[in-house]
Amino acid sequence: MGGETKFHPYTAKSKRKQAAGDAAPAAPVGATVVAQFKSPEGEVCGPPLNLPADVNPEQLALLLNNLLQNEDPLPYSFLVDDTEITQNLHVDIIQGLQRSTEDLVTILYRPQAVFRVRSVTRCSSSLTGHTEAILSVCFSPDGTQLATGSGDTTVRIWDLATETPQFTLEGHKNWVQIVAWSPDCQILASGSMDSTIRLWNPKTGKPIGDALRAHSQVITSISWEPMHLNENCNRFASASRDGTVRIWDATLRKVLMTLSGHTGPVMCVKWGGDGLIYSASRDKTIKVWESTQGKLVRSLEGHAHWVNHLALSTDFILRTGPYDHTGSTFPDRSTAHAAATKRYNAATANGTRKERLASCSDDFTIFLWEPSTGKKPITRMTGHQQPVTHLSFSPDGRTIASASFDKSIKLWDAEKGVFISTLRGHVGAVFQVCWSSDSRQVLSGSRDSTLKTWDLKTKKLKIELPGHADEVYSVDWSPAGDKVASGGKDKVLKIWKH
Template sequence: MATQGPPRKKVKKLDTIINEDINKNIKEENLGTVIAQLKSTDGEIIDAPLSLPANVTPEQLELLVNQLLLNDEPLPYAFSVDDKEITSTLYKDIIQGLKKSTEDILTIVYQPQAIFRVRAVTRCTSTLSGHNDAILSVSFSPDGTQLATGSGDMTVRVWDLNTETPHFTCKGHTNWVLCISWSPNGRLLASGSMDKTVRLWIPSTGKPLGDPLRGHTQCITCLAWEPQHLNPKCNRFASSSKDGTIRIWDTILRRVIMTMSQHTSAVTCIKWGGDGLLYSSSRDKTIKVWDAIQGKLVRTLEGHGHWVNTMALSTDFVLRTGAFDHTGKIPRDENEAQEWALSRYKVAVGNKPERLVSGSDDFTMLFWEPSTNKKPVARLTGHQKLVNHVSFSPDGRLIASASFDNSVKLWDGLTGKFIVSLRGHVCPVYQVCWSSDSRLLVSASKDSTIKIWDLKSKKIKLDLPGHLDEVFSVDWSPSGEKVASGGKDRQLKIWRN
């Protein structure tokens, strides 16, 4: 008996395939039209409702908005309906994705994106040794030309970014350096230590500015400078401590101007807002809002069920970089720097109040508008372990949170609504940092890797191994060219594209 072979596959004729493609295109063209209203994130409506093809793409919407706004130079925009971004076509993402009817009047929200584009870093160009203990903090200067690190070896180091070599070693602390912070004009560097003191350094020479600033009775946990648009001299900063107090210092007078001590436990994080308010989070489960000029308590924000570990402001990026932006322009004097910083701050805020997000050991985050209300706008739930670090994107559209549950989560920066979980790390994530164009995110983890995430695809873009142990701190330069990371292996790594 003859053996039977496998059944023969039916092969489609070429004309059948061509006809199917033609029919598919005809179907896509015949999806009909939808009535849409274009609206900015500030609520400004442009023109009357428009009749648009259902399969309109983001690129076509971009052309339309630029035309309606009479922009001299075309600007890039992102589009969303009910907080869902349009990435392919209006029909696929919104009508099918959100199960909308073509009969509905859709409100399409447009948001300008950064004109410049940051390329993802892809390789480690330098592994710099020198620290004799774990690197606990890494920070680029506001203009991105200098880099500083604080370490468990009791030193602060300033690195030369042109040659990628050690520049200065700043010695003076007698215990671990826990935090470092640049003044908004980049002329001073403050460091806080377990030795209960704050020290000021001149980064251009590596020399200390006077003696250590004493007053706290326990280790320093966080430092925050007064924004440049509020004070062009950049001579005031705040420090928080495990002793439960916040102190505001004057770098010229070299003394404490005021002490704020309403917390009943260690203060974990402080932020100096652009409207003159100072925010402090604590292990007493509260966040306190202070008037930074008079030192008065404005309100107490309650809602967390455990220690509050971290906070982020929607304006963090512009407050950190002051007058400096991606163009590399340098202001002529303090007044011009103040003007530039103020105009950048106004653009970042728009017509909405400054927003704050806090992360806690209770596995949740709370979303606040603390200048106007003491009740949280939203509770952000989803993490399975404590939230270690939170960060707003430079444009304020997104929030990234790092947790001990090995994940990074993304949330809507205007509503607090959950967007997506970014999974890839296999150990707790310690820190996240945004690229200056808000299109990329870098995360540092206990698993000894840093990872670059693409916010358009919501997927991992690059996995960057190289560290020999846990990576405690990571920072992306404001210019976008470099990422620096440091951790338990005592090595500073600089990554470039």
């Protein structure tokens, strides 16, 4: 940010100086700048305009909405050379970037989410029931139910309307580290350290048949096939420490394909929106498979240590499928499938915006890839000083948040992989990060027993949420943005609201 001094011991004083000197950098009376609006896709919008140098973002939005002939005005953010205009054109660009008023300035505009997610500020429920640590929390795609997996070998489903326990699912013989909802919310899959996967009916809490046995070691990750690719929502991929990925048919309850090729435990699997499956392993590679015959498409190499986690730029849209923040319901599968396809096409600009993959590793780095086009990384992102354990793309696909054992969260531009900012405040390792559905806030859960929400615009701590008695292992933000759930070592599930 322009003029901000990092780690300066006299911030209060320097702020005062700035305030006193604020009159100096005001734009000269009558100064103008010739500017041209450009869309994220690179299309020019309208003719070059002669704008007053002190034009602010609100005025630019007014102007752009007129140019684009939007019936309802939409919110936009404006950037010049990757610098956002926050005060006005003169302060941020002419002075901040030392640009001449003679130059033609190209202003990149980005549409923002029309709805706003309110910040969660209080714990509305502390739900007991699990007798060991909670290892994973996950909202259903439609946001009506919540599932938790625990060290007590059970899975629990919670009713979010009343914030009460709904079902306890018993059957696993060891810790349940993974819970994953099918895109149509009809099946909940759980993966355990007992090497089995179990399927449950979340509406009744009953098991769907017996355990699925094929892996020989701990289940580390489960990912369902996105709804826009398969309206029956019956296929999912599972990863295990046995080094394989298996593709299952949930209705036939059998393995369709086994993807073997990794020489170490597979820690994460993702089923992408273009029909590719991505797997990350402790053999330091990421493998890309096609999902119809299970062929290996390419191997992505570059990490110098274990690959811990993968995130896709399409994650949010794949997770929510047909369900948006309005709480829509669908009479049958085909209308839901059509809605999911429409949302996916809108999010990927009908396939012109390629799916990005980000991987994080114990080598302290993050790599950004475009796996459909090649095996060379777009960029390598460095800056963390400890293993990077988790990362997450914002729902609009523009920003990546990464969590590390170095107690910080870092924000990166998802287009070029450029570093944006470090969010400091946790005093213990950060285990997980996730986003609000409007891409304006980041949520983190840490070993220091707190959750924190961070504001993407100010790059500062928004709200601290203390309350857990011990380490927070897993956090999730509901797809509609109205609730946050967290669980950890103190065995208590907490629901947070505005």
